[in-house]
Amino acid sequence: MPDVTTEVRTVPLADGELRLSWAEATDTGRRxxxxxxxxxxxxxxFVVADGMGGHIGGEIASSRTIExxxxxxxxxxxxAHTIEAALEKAVQDIAAHPGATDDGTGTTVTGVFLDTAAGDPHxxxxxxxxxxxxxxxxxxxxQITTDHSVVQELVAAGRLSPEEAEHHPYGNVxxxxxxxxxxxxxxYVRLDLVDGDRFVVCSDGLTKELTDYGIQHFLSEHADPAEAVEAMLAAALENGGRDNITIIVLNVGVSSTEDDGS
Known part of the structure; x- marks a missing residue:
């Protein structure tokens, strides 16, 4: 198990303060x-990338995208503009690397960012x-994001139930x-800045081993991000750890100047 610590950052807002705390861990798993x-x-x-591809192709794809x-x-x-420009550069990096040219090489990229470029932060x-x-x-x-997968397309078309999707042979495609x-x-999905929100960003190595109910259970048991990450990672490993597992937990606290009477 990797060491997991909670980081904290305070961000001034026009009418108050944003307090963020987060933790992350990544583990190879048991298989x-x-x-x-x-x-x-x-x-x-705050982003997770899950690489795929023969030999070291997936590792190259995810690491270059993150960098x-x-x-x-x-x-x-x-x-959105700077992210898409970075992803274009990552595509070029992957294509140029001799270890990442196998068919099927690539990476997911999923996460959340605070947009302060225009208007109210969100x-x-x-x-x-x-x-x-x-x-x-x-x-x-x-679940805010929608999977880009064969199984999700079958679910959306009504040809597969969510329960059947969990064990479908094309679950990794x-x-x-x-x-x-x-x-x-x-x-992209835009979300308001709300006090008390908590985000989980994770690779499918977590969701293969924990149901949504399980994720919610460990979050409710552990207010501290590091403790929540450690608990979910331990449970995913205990349940089989069939894939690499990566988890981010991000807590959001918002206070206004009116809250302290100023």
């Missing part, structure tokens, strides 16, 4: 020889592939990825 997942938690961007996004986060100017989720962003708001767990042959624009 894989290498970890093809990669993770980025650099305010204002390109890291460069964007370091500028502080994280928008969250934006981004997604390519079948890693996921969940939101807990008012004690309800909601995704329909969109960041790969060496094409650039893909993420799906």
């Amino acid at each position: 894989r020889e290498i970890n093809q997942d990669a993770v980025l938690t650099l305010y204002p961007l 390109r996004l890291r460069a964007v986060a370091e500028t502080g100017e994280v928008t 969250w934006v989720t981004l997604n390519i592939g079948d890693s996921r962003v969940y939101l807990v708001r008012d004690d309800d767990l909601i 995704i329909t969109r990825a960041v790969g060496p042959s094409e650039g893909v624009v993420p799906d």
